[in-house]
Amino acid sequence: MAESTLAQAVEGVPSLRGLFVTAMPDCLLFDAWMRPNEAWSGEDVASYFGDLVRANREGLKALRAWSAEMQVTIESTELLLILRELSSDFVVGFIFEHATPLGMVRLHVKRVLLLLQDILPRIQPEERPRAIRIAEFLTRYAPDTHTAMQRAALRSGIALDLLRTPENLAPNQIELFERSVCDILGLESLNL
């Protein structure tokens, strides 16, 4: 997207510190706008936002309460975060100053989403190989991230060099890799 497009969409929104657009289902950063003084890493933030919305969607489905209009609101001491799905292609994350009144937030979120609906393209989701998504999930959530791939290699018995190019893994190796990642993270299965 042109550099100025997001900036135009958020123009006149007071208290907005940043806006992140995450492309789904791979949770990759599509575009971002931040105030000049913010030093967030767009890539890191976008992937967590994607995971968060996906987990929320599954949770609401389990409660039989899912709707396309769902919104995740998180209030922390530092900021107010709103996450919304925009079609099935994007998740939009709004980061406001903590003290921003919720009524004003809802109003601005609604207005910006309408603008984004026109601006953002329709994308043909091209799902990347599962093994790549497993590797990305591991490095996002494993403790001591810098050793996560070595741990998965040791647990799975797959050579580390091969794990570093996960797209080359054979189906049985992907299964072993995924099992080892589940064990490292203490999960029954991966929500990818």
Added chain:
Amino acid sequence: MESLKINALRRYLLEQDLMFLAGQPVVYHCHHFNLFLDQTIDDALGTQASFHLRMSAAREFSGHLLSAVCEHAEARTPPERLSLAAQLFKLMGHGSLDFDADSSGGTAHGSHLHYGFAWLEKYGKQVRRKHPADAFAAGFAAAALEIAYDLSPGSLAGVEHECVALRAPQCRIQVERDPAPESGGAVIGERESESVVGAPEDGLFEDVIHPIVLGLKEFTAGVHGDERGLVQAFGVFVTMHLCGYYNRISYDAVAHIEARAPQSVGVLEELLRESGHVCVFNTFGGILLSPEWEGLVGAPTNDPAKTLAWCIAIGRALGMGHWTIAEFEPERRLVVRTSSSYESVYYRTRHGLAPRPVEYLFQGAALAMAQLVHRVDWESNPQLTAEYYKRLFKGGVPWRAEQTKSLVRGDSVSEVVVTKVSV
């Protein structure tokens, strides 16, 4: 029977900086090292086999220690010996154990057990654990009952059924007859250590290092577990730990992987080195930033030579061996040597000579010292948190360590050369 004074049982091998408690090799290590090493054994063997190996190693070397301590304290009856075991466990910083057992076994109730408690503190908010953490306490409890009731070593086994790392309120260890009792390997004590170490040599900055080592040894003589049985100092949980435990679990795991999955030996060794790296970075760093250090030595500084000399002194005082600085060119190259290491003593005594250098702690420690010396801005008073560690090493380590001489290969010293590389 008098209450136990751990300092009266502690001594160092002259000029070798190897530490012994009642004649058994011990060393101070932090929870970062302990948790990472145990986790690596889990990764290598799977959780069940790992727990069994770790319990067995703890049982074997705790048995040697408890036997010597009971002898020294002239503890004759089972209640006296069990009381002594619980005191010792606590003083060494491993938590509290309360025995409800007889000669056939029973239960050991644990609170603030080092591994489970520290795991929950460090990882509990990030990962759900599915298996108990306190194999060391389970092995120690089994050994305590064996010694208390004069049973054959290796005849009882400890299994942890409840663990705080699994969100139980307390830990509960069941001790029962081991269906496959094991006999121990070669004894490793002061005499065996003396026969493996090389002639001690001096390195650079000895005039700085030597007095600090003396001061730190005096300081650590007064360090022991608090009312919980934990030593919480320098931003970490510290334990006085059995070298035999660390060595047996490391080298048995390597042997297992060599036999079953040789393609994974390299990655296992890399993770064993990382245990040393994470230990030195966090514990040495925590010590350098502590008010105790400032009182004893002075405020941390960005002078690389000074920081390096201080790190070497810390390593010696903690009982890791007679580390020396053979060469140092700031920002380029560091050569660390030692005439002694707890790893080489064990390996040579149990396995003989090795075809390649296998002193993983020493290798990881040398690499970590290069990071502490060059990459930490000490004068800004940094917080050495997990986030800081992650940030610093996310893009890799811009230094490479290579062990060029090794006591386990028959050299007179062990030597690691650390050089700067671009990443």
